[in-house]
Structures are given as structure tokens and as C-alpha cells.
Amino acid sequence: MKRILLSGLIAGCILFILSYGGLFVAVKFFPESFVEYNNPLFNSDGSRDVLFYLHAFIISFALAWFWDRFKELFKGSFIFRGLEFGFVYSMVALLPVMWITFSALDITLTMVLSWFFYGLIQAIVTGLIFAKINP
Amino acid sequence: MKNRTLLFSIFSFLLLAFQNQTYKPNMKHWVIIKNCSLKVGGSTNVNKFNCVIANYANPDTITFYKNTEKGSLKLKGSIELNVQNFDCHHPVMTADLRKTLKAKVFPKLVIRFISLDKYPLFNDQSNAIKGIVAIELAGVTKRFEVNYRFVSNGTKSLILVGSRQVNFSDFNIIPPRKLGGMIKTNNELKVEFTLSMKVID
Numbered sequence: 523m524k525r526i527l528l529s530g531l532i533a534g535c536i537l538f539i540l541s542y543g544g545l546f547v548a549v550k551f552f553p554e555s556f557v558e559y560n561n562p563l564f565n566s567d568g569s570r571d572v573l574f575y576l577h578a579f580i581i582s583f584a585l586a587w588f589w590d591r592f593k594e595l596f597k598g599s600f601i602f603r604g605l606e607f608g609f610v611y612s613m614v615a616l617l618p619v620m621w622i623t624f625s626a627l628d629i630t631l632t633m634v635l636s637w638f639f640y641g642l643i644q645a646i647v648t649g650l651i652f653a654k655i656n657p
Numbered sequence: 658m659k660n661r662t663l664l665f666s667i668f669s670f671l672l673l674a675f676q677n678q679t680y681k682p683n684m685k686h687w688v689i690i691k692n693c694s695l696k697v698g699g700s701t702n703v704n705k706f707n708c709v710i711a712n713y714a715n716p717d718t719i720t721f722y723k724n725t726e727k728g729s730l731k732l733k734g735s736i737e738l739n740v741q742n743f744d745c746h747h748p749v750m751t752a753d754l755r756k757t758l759k760a761k762v763f764p765k766l767v768i769r770f771i772s773l774d775k776y777p778l779f780n781d782q783s784n785a786i787k788g789i790v791a792i793e794l795a796g797v798t799k800r801f802e803v804n805y806r807f808v809s810n811g812t813k814s815l816i817l818v819g820s821r822q823v824n825f826s827d828f829n830i831i832p833p834r835k836l837g838g839m840i841k842t843n844n845e846l847k848v849e850f851t852l853s854m855k856v857i858d
Contacts, residue, residue, distance in 0.1 A: 542837075549839050553703035559835045560701060560842075561749045562756040566833035574837035 525656055530586030533651045534579035537644055541578050558630055581641075582648055585611065589652040600653035607653070608646030616641045685721040685776070687734075687854040690714070690814070695738055695766070697754075698847040703840055708745040708754050710738050710766075719770050719854070732770040732788070736852070740766050740794075757825070757833050757842075759795045767793040768850060771800065777807040777815065790819065792848075797828040813856045820849040 549556050589607065596603040616638055624634040693713040699706055719734030740760040745751040758766075771789040778784055786805045791798050801821050808816040824844045825832045832842040 542839075545836065545839055549703060549836075556703045556836075556840055557747075558749055559840050560704070560706075560753045560833070561835075562752045564835045566753070566757070566835055567831055568834050568838065571837045 526586045526590050527583070529589070529652055529656045530579070530583035532655060533586060533648045534582035536651060537582055537647060538575070538578040540647060541640075541644060542575065555632075555636075558633055561629070563627060563629065578644075581644060585645065585648045586652065586656075589649070589656065593652070593656070596649075596653070600650065600657065603653040604650030605646055607649030608642055608644075611645040611649075612638070612642040616645075686857045687719045687721070688857055689717045689719070689736065690853050690855050693736070693852045694850070695768075696847075696849045696851075697743070698849075699843060699845065701840060701842045706745050706747070706750050706754070708743045708751065710742045711744070713738060721773070721776065730773040730776055732772055735767055735769040736850075738766045738768075740764055753833060757830060759830075763794070763796045765793070767791075767798075769793070773805070777809070777817075788819070790821075792823070792828075794828045795830055799823075799827050810853075815854055815856070817852045817854060818849065819852075820847065822847050 585607075588611070593603075596606050598606075620634050620638045620641075623629070623637075624631065691714050695710045695713065697708045699708075713736065715736065717734060717736050719732055722731040722733070740755060740758050741764060743751060743754055743758075743760075745754055769791040771791055773788040774786050777786060784807050786807065788803050788805055789800055790803050791800045801823065803819040803821045806818040806820075808818070810816060823846050825842075825846065826844055832844050834841045
């Protein structure tokens with residue numbers, strides 16, 4: 523349990539910096555890609571900002587538990603294990619969620635694809651961290 | 658003698674009362690005719706937006722009371738615009754602006770004309786005047802000094818263009834912010850209204 527919490531916390535901190543840092547840089551250098559976010563579907567009064575920024579830790583702790591439970595199934599070098607872990611998570615969890623999101627909400631395909639790849643990269647990064655610190 | 662004095666007093670009172678009742682300040686009426694619009698321009702950290710309510714054509718009347726104190730003209734009249742008619746030329750931006758302006762709760766944007774520095778000169782092709790308006794938006798009414806341009810269209814008709822920078826916060830509206838504040842709308846908005854009017858005496 524302690525191992526799960528510690529690896530989750532470490533991955534959460536790294537993911538927080540990479541995810542929101544990456545998002546900040548993307549908004550700065552590719553602003554036109556974010557025009558569609560001026561959509562009433564998205565919360566606009568700042569009341570859920572804390573929840574938004576907690577996402578890095580939520581996904582890290584969830585994946586830390588998932589890794590600890592199934593890590594024996596991922597074989598090979600830590601890079602290969604991390605990549606496979608990220609791919610498995612994306613296929614099992616992300617793809618169906620993105621599918622239903624796109625089918626139900628008035629959002630663009632570009633937007634939903636960017637979320638998918640954002641989640642895939644997050645899962646690969648956490649997979650690499652877990653494979654290194656909790657092999 | 659007593660009766661005469663009483664009769665004279667009553668007559669004088671009635672005369673004064675009648676004079677007061679029939680006295681009217683020098684009034685002019687302007688009727689809004691066609692091609693009126695309201696433009697709102699703003700920006701976010703990822704784009705700019707220009708929204709418009711076009712083709713406002715309610716036959717509203719603006720009344721001028723000339724020769725008031727300090728040489729300014731008192732105005733009476735207003736225009737009422739439907740916030741749902743805003744078009745930002747981008748469906749997502751349009752929907753977001755309507756939500757931000759609380760269109761469902763406060764469907765009307767009202768501009769009340771309060772005063773004008775001076776009466777526009779019709780022989781002048783274009784002249785700049787300042788005036789006061791009260792803007793009611795999202796349930797909040799606030800007075801602003803507006804810069805007007807009057808473009809004369811002949812002796813009896815003119816186009817009035819009023820412009821002013823306002824803030825979302827003037828109307829207790831929080832500028833929208835998305836993705837934890839990564840995408841932010843700036844507080845400032847440029848408002849410009851164009852009214853085509855005909856003078857009726």
C-alpha cells in the first residue's frame with residue numbers, strides 16, 4: 523500500500539509539471555488550436571479549477587494501483603514495459619471513454635483526438651516511472 | 658372689494674397654472690428607422706471575437722429637451738436588444754457569449770439615452786459629441802460617457818454611432834476562463850452601437 527501511494531505521489535508530481543507545463547506551452551505557441559474551448563460545455567467560472575489541477579494526481583494514484591496489481595504481465599525492459607502499460611490503459615479505458623464523449627457531446631474530432639493522445643502520453647510517462655521505481 | 662381681490666387672486670392663479678401647464682421645453686423627436694446594430698468586440702488569450710446584433714429596427718423614439726442647464730441636452734428614450742440575437746460568426750463563441758451574459762435569466766440589453774453635450778449640426782458631414790447613456794446588462798445598470806459620431810444623411814436623417822469601452826466586471830460578470838484558467842477572456846469589451854434615425858418635429 524505504501525509502495526502504491528509513494529509511486530503514485532511521485533508520478534503525480536512529475537505528471538503535474540509535464541501535463542500543465544505542456545498545456546501552457548501549447549496554448550502559448552498554438553493558440554488557434556484552443557479556440558474551440560471557448561465553448562459553454564466547459565466550466566467557465568473557475569469553480570472547478572482545483573479539480574482540474576488534481577487530475578494529474580487522480581490518474582497517477584489510479585494507475586499506481588493498476589500497475590502494482592498487474593505489473594507481472596508487462597515483460598521486457600523498463601521502456602518497453604512503460605510503453606506497453608500506457609498502450610493497454612489507452613485501449614482499455616481511454617478509447618471507449620473518448621468514443622462515448624465524442625458521440626454525446628458537441629465537440630470536434632480534433633479535440634477528442636488530442637485528449638486521447640494527451641491521455642496516452644500521460645499513461646506512458648506514469649508507466650515508465652512505475653517500471654523504474656516499482657519494478 | 659374683498660370679492661374683487663379674491664376673484665383677481667383666483668384668476669391670477671389659474672393664469673399661472675395654465676401657463677405652467679402649457680409650457681413645454683423645446684423638444685425634438687428622433688425615430689429609429691432601420692439598419693441599427695450593436696457590436697461588441699473582445700479578446701481571449703487565444704483569439705479575438707466580434708459579436709453583433711444586426712438589423713435592429715424597432716421604431717423607438719428618442720426625445721431631446723433643448724436648453725437645459727450647462728448647455729447639455731436631456732434625452733429620453735431607449736433601445737432594447739435581445740441578447741439571444743448576438744452573433745459572433747462562430748457558433749461556439751456565440752453560445753459562450755450568450756451564456757456569459759446570462760441571456761436566459763436577463764434576455765434584454767437596454768441602452769437608455771440620458772444626455773448629450775450639444776445638438777448635432779445637420780450641415781456638418783460628421784461631428785463628434787459626447788453623451789451619457791445607461792446600459793442595463795445581466796441585471797446591472799451602469800452609466801457611461803459615450804463618444805458619439807453623427808453622420809448627417811440629409812437635413813432630416815442621420816446615423817448616430819456611439820462607442821465606449823466597458824468591462825465585464827462593470828456588470829458583475831466574471832470573464833470566462835477555461836481549462837483551469839489556461840484560456841482566459843480579457844475583461845475589456847468595446848461596445849459600438851449604430852442607429853439610423855429620422856428627425857420629426
